[in-house]
Amino acid sequence: MDFKIPLKQHIGSLSKVIVNENFAVKRGQLIAEADGLGANIHASVSGKVKKITETEVIIESSQEVEKDDFLKLNKSDDYLEMIKEAGIVGAGGAGFPTHVKLNCELNNGFVIANCVECEPILNHNISLIEKDPTSIIRGIKYVMEITGAEEAYIAIKAKNKKAVKALEEKTSSENNIKVKKLRDIYPMGEERAIIKEIFGKWLEPDQLPLEVNSVVLNAETIFNISEAVEKRKPVIDKDITIAGKLNGEKTRVVKLRVPIGTPIKLLIEKAGGIKGDYGELIIGGPYTGKAVSLEEAVLTKVDGGALITLPFPEYTGPLGLLVCACGADEARLRDIAEKMGAEVVGVEQCKNVVENNGSLKCKTPGECPGQVEKIMKLKKAGAERVLIANCSDCSNTVMCCAPKLGIPVYHHTDHVFRTLNYPLTRRLKLDA
Amino acid sequence: MSISAEEAQKMKNEVAVGCCRTEAGTVISAKNLEDPAIIPDLVDSNLLEIPDNCLKIGEVIGAKLKETVDSLTPFTPEMFEDIKKMEEDEDIKLSNEDQAAVLKINKKAGEKITIDDLEDPMHFDKLEDSLLIDLNDSDNVLSRREAVGKTLSQDLPALTPIKKAVIKEYPDSTTEEGGKSNQNNVQRGGVLKIKIDEGKGIDIELPLNTTVQGGAQTIAESNQSKSLKIKDTADKEKKAEEEIIVRKLKRKYFEINEVKFARESKIEDKTLYIRKDICQDAVDSEDLVVDLKIDIITPDDYDKFSNTIMDVQPIAVKEEGELGEGITRVIDGVIVMVTGTDEEGVQIGEFGSSEGILERNIMWGRPGAPEKGEIFIKTDVKVKAGTGMERPGPMAAHKATDFITQEIREVLKELDESLKVREEEFVQKRRPGKKKVAIIKEIMGQGAMHDNYLLPVEPVGTLGAKANVDLGNVPIVVSPLQVIDGCIHALTCIGPASKETSRHYWREPLVMEAMNDDEIDLTTVILIGSPQVNSEKFYVSKLLGMAVESMDLDGAIVTTEGFGNNHVDFASNIEQVGKRGVPVVGVTYAAVQGQLVVGNEYMDAMVDLNKSRQGIENEILENNCLTKEDAIRAIAMLKSKVAGEEIKAPERSWNPNVKLNNIEVIEDTLGEKIELAPNETSLKMSKKRKEIYEKDEKDN
CATH class of the missing domain: 3.90.1210 (Type Iii Antifreeze Protein Isoform Hplc 12)
Incomplete structure (x- = not known):
């Protein structure tokens, strides 16, 4: 079977291939090096380099993957060096090279472990924490050592009781690691939203957590740090949640430690296969994931979810799009509108959207700036329905005005949540 | 394969x-x-x-x-x-089986509904809140238990509540073919049967063969459909601006139950006294009038002979304001009827006059006719020999009659308010945001006895009015209230079954219905004459087109009176409106005798005014004139056309059942009974009917 390993699974440039076609490679072997800002990439399976293209290395492997059998990284006492060698990047989806992020001094600063996993449906982080909380805690300690941070917070949604309990037990003797329990609201896991919850202060969209003397790392990234330091293991496996229209009883399956480059289609088949017709395959979470081709998708260092959705509801009338930095961008909304059969007559951005280095950021994720003006504009543009991409709070605002204007509301996550019978993103309960 | x-x-x-x-x-x-x-x-x-x-x-x-x-x-x-x-699908446990069945995925006609196709009820609150589903009509939405295993009769998108109407297994409410509307049109045995399962807007339509082909043209009506679009529009318009009251008109009714002659004209104790020597003064007022008699016709006299009826008029006078607004006083229980011949006894009017036994020649209760029980002040005017078919003769007869009416008006004007028996108020409103509609009424203008005096000082008077022939028959814009307040004094007497009398305008049902329909914005009434010469017909219709162009209308209804020659300008008027992109509905008597002689592509929505059993002009006063039932059909058809609905082509020959089916559909849809006006079969048979029109029938 072929494993396609992309040469760019991170923020930065393509990694430089250091193997040739027909080379035999071992699982764990370095096959591409960081070139400037970037990360090392290792073979996730043992086999033969079948083909090298501009964007990927294809390894043909006939062997069963033995998880613990891999080529170990060179020994080093320098944790940051180990992280760099291991090719660790932000596993929550952003893919920022971790060794770059941690190359800082946080005197009297903070390490924040982002265990919020705020995209609904996804559950692999929480599964990992429940299964192995101590690796996370040790990983936090390594990061504190690297950066000189004095304290750490583990940010996690209070609703994940089992994981919270495990973390609290394991940190009970640690004076400088605290568990911070958060509300279940999207996008609580956004870096700046966590900082707001912990420090009570909003960072500007272009500010990094360093402004408050902190680094924020995803749970799986921290786990990868532990593995790199302790087992000298490079990033060759990824945790993923597979969910949606699956055959069999389970509609959601968590797979931990899956070799990178594994075809998503294979993972879905192993999870039961697609049941009947489907709408699309989303890689990532319901809010920020992207639709991709089932035939082409492979698992990368940053992919956390593979969601098979219901077919889209048909609506062929004029549709307005409300773009949000916390959810889908315009391209994604247009993609959904097209799949519904709708005619896009207007596009508005939430007032809070600011553009930062080419990506959209929200000024205050999870705190709504008001939406009625945008909805009115869309109505004026001829929209008879709207498709919104907002977070929980902003969606609530939309729900307080659009239906009153006679405008029915779709949320871009509806088809995912309807597939999985997860509550739709609409009005918030007043006591929430 | x-x-x-x-x-x-x-x-x-x-x-x-x-x-x-x-x-x-x-x-x-x-x-x-x-x-x-x-x-x-x-x-x-x-x-x-x-x-x-x-x-x-x-x-x-x-x-x-x-x-x-x-x-x-x-x-x-x-x-x-x-x-x-x-695994049998039935083995899968169906949960929440009493909850509503809402499709989770898009499904096609002919597909069976399975459990997996149904949306989880957990989402209902939010989906309803988002206006994506509407479960309010819970009587019609199937439960999950009912829906599973059933077959869809039409394509349905996801997030649609499943109703009986879309399920094959409920044949009574199933549409015959796919499609998203809930209407069902089936042609059976030459009759278009239409069925509406449910709905709010209705549309009527009455189609017309517009191609001229060997004169075999007929008009028939068909189609009834429910307009979803109208509903959508209505929803949108909920937020539209508020209605604007333009002006009001109050009618005060003063009851009179006896009419006598006396030394002077006066009203005392519900008795109207007419000055004994008034007739001579009336004769003297007009050179062409050689004699004038007044007959007081009480119900006991309904079986008397009368010369041709030239007009039926209310007796009304302004108390306050100008014609079309303010307060108008009107006598309740008495009308003026103009009849006459020339000195040689020739009826005023060439053919199609309505002389004969009154009760056999009047279609009682039509807007333009007397009501049974009313007293007629009937003038019998004799004009100079040979003038009865020229313009001045009939005009003189009308003016001489109005001389008498005017004296009664003056009495009425001074009458003590306390004698008023009832009041009626008409309000002209604009409804911003609703579909802008104009009513275009073609009125006779060929001259002779085909004329109308427009905008007199007093309701249906002659003083101060100008004849539309003199005005060149050009389009004239009036307010709906002016029409109802008697701005048209009608001089039409030929073909009385389809000509509109002065009283018709005074009680014009289409104007009334349109004024009161809160789904449309009645902007104006346009009166346009129907000239004698073809070139003039096109001259005036071109002017109509330009007038309409400036009005930014969303729809128009064109009516005409009579049939035959006036259908040339009727067709041209419709064309001038239609080619400016304004949906237009035509209203005329056609049926058998009045088959349209011309047609064009814009004449695809027609309402036939025929009420006669045989579809003919049988010279029964007002028999085939516009009534409330026609007004309802015309407005419904216009709404349908405005909503862009297809209008079915008519059958080749006139078939009265089509109209009845249409009426039935509207009744079902509105949930109201539409009173159908009776026709001549409710009358004793007149001599003409017996001898000319209905030779096969026995006197009833």
Whole structure:
């Protein structure tokens, strides 16, 4: 079977291939090096380099993957060096090279472990924490050592009781690691939203957590740090949640430690296969994931979810799009509108959207700036329905005005949540 | 044709039929199977018979065939070594079975509804809140239990509540064909049957053959459909601006139950006294009038002979404000009727006059006719010989009559307010945001007795008015209240069954209905004369087109009176409106005798005013004139056309049942009974009917 390993699974440039076609490679072997800002990439399976293209290395492997059998990284006492060698990047989806992020001094600063996993449906982080909380805690300690941070917070949604309990037990003797329990609201896991919850202060969209003397790392990234330091293991496996229209009883399956480059289609088949017709395959979470081709998708260092959705509801009338930095961008909304059969007559951005280095950021994720003006504009543009991409709070605002204007509301996550019978993103309960 | 593996998976519940010869020992896969989509056709053409024990596709895939079978053989269990039993859908537990059934995915007509197709009720609150589903109509939405296993009769998108109307198994409410509307039009035995299962907006339509072909043109009505679009629009318009009251008109009714002659004109104790010597003064007022008599016709005199009826008029006078607003006083229980001949006894009017026994020649209760029980002040005017068919003769007869009416008006004006028996108020409103509609009324203008005095000082008077012939028959814009307040004094007497009298305008049903319809914004009434000469007809209709162009209308209704020659300008008027992109409905008497002589592409929505049994002009006063039932149909049809609905072509020949079916549909839709106006069959048969029109019928 072929494993396609992309040469760019991170923020930065393509990694430089250091193997040739027909080379035999071992699982764990370095096959591409960081070139400037970037990360090392290792073979996730043992086999033969079948083909090298501009964007990927294809390894043909006939062997069963033995998880613990891999080529170990060179020994080093320098944790940051180990992280760099291991090719660790932000596993929550952003893919920022971790060794770059941690190359800082946080005197009297903070390490924040982002265990919020705020995209609904996804559950692999929480599964990992429940299964192995101590690796996370040790990983936090390594990061504190690297950066000189004095304290750490583990940010996690209070609703994940089992994981919270495990973390609290394991940190009970640690004076400088605290568990911070958060509300279940999207996008609580956004870096700046966590900082707001912990420090009570909003960072500007272009500010990094360093402004408050902190680094924020995803749970799986921290786990990868532990593995790199302790087992000298490079990033060759990824945790993923597979969910949606699956055959069999389970509609959601968590797979931990899956070799990178594994075809998503294979993972879905192993999870039961697609049941009947489907709408699309989303890689990532319901809010920020992207639709991709089932035939082409492979698992990368940053992919956390593979969601098979219901077919889209048909609506062929004029549709307005409300773009949000916390959810889908315009391209994604247009993609959904097209799949519904709708005619896009207007596009508005939430007032809070600011553009930062080419990506959209929200000024205050999870705190709504008001939406009625945008909805009115869309109505004026001829929209008879709207498709919104907002977070929980902003969606609530939309729900307080659009239906009153006679405008029915779709949320871009509806088809995912309807597939999985997860509550739709609409009005918030007043006591929430 | 075999099917692909993906198709096989989707169609696992369909019957399994081998597409080609299949050898013993074959493990059945998708490629061995015939496409289930064509199987019904094969069965219909006797190529195939599906046995009861025919296996499903899901059961045969992967099974090994014991015997060799030929092409197009339905697979049955005994042909196989091993058959896996497919899980029956029914085995899956249906939860929340009393909750509403809402489709989770888009489904096509003919597909069965399974449990998996239904949306989880957990989302209902939010979906309703988002206006994506509406479960308020809970009586019609099936429960999950009811819906599972049923077959859709039409394509439905996801997030649609499943109603009986879209389910094949509920034949009463099923549409015959697919499509998203809930209407059903079936042609049976030459009658267009239309069925509406539910709905709010209604549309009527009355189609018309517009191609001129060997004179075989007829008009018929058809179609009834429910306009979803109108509803949408209505929803949108909920937020539209508020209604604007333009002006009001109050009518005060003063009851009179006896009319006598006396020394001076006066009203005392519900008795109207007319000055004894008034007739001579009336004769003296007009050179062409040689004699004038007044007959007071009480109900006991209804069986008397009368010369041709030239007009029926209310007796009304302004108390406050100008004509069309303020307060108008009117006598209740008495009308003025103008009749006459020339000195030689020739009826005023060439053919189609209505002389005869009154009660046999009047279609009582029509807007333009007397009501049974009313007293007529009937003038019998004699004009100079030979002037009865020229313009001045009839005009003189009308003016002489109005001399008398004017004296009564003055008495009425001074009458003590306390004698008022009732009041009626008419309010002209604009409804911003609603569809802007104009009523265009074609009025006679060929001259002679085809004329109308417009905008007199007093309601239906002559003083101060100008004849529309003198005005060149050009389009004239008036307010709906001016029409109702008697701004038209009608001088039309030929073909009385389809000509509108002065009283008709005073009680004009289309104007009344349109004024009161809160789904439309009645902007104006345009009066346009119908000139004698063809070139003039096009001259005025071009002016109408320009006038309409400036009004930014969303729709218009064009009416005409009479039939024949005036249909030329009727067609041209409709064309001038229609070609400016304004949806237009035409209203005329046509039926059998009044078949349209011309037509154009914009004449696809027509309302026939015929009420006569035979579809003819039978000279019964006002019989085939516009009534409330016609007004309802015309407005409904206009709404339908504005909503962009297709209008069905008519049958080749006139068929009165089409209209009745239309009425039935509107009644069902509105949930209201529409009173149909009676026709001449409710009257004793007149001499003319007996001798000319209905020779086959016996006197009733």
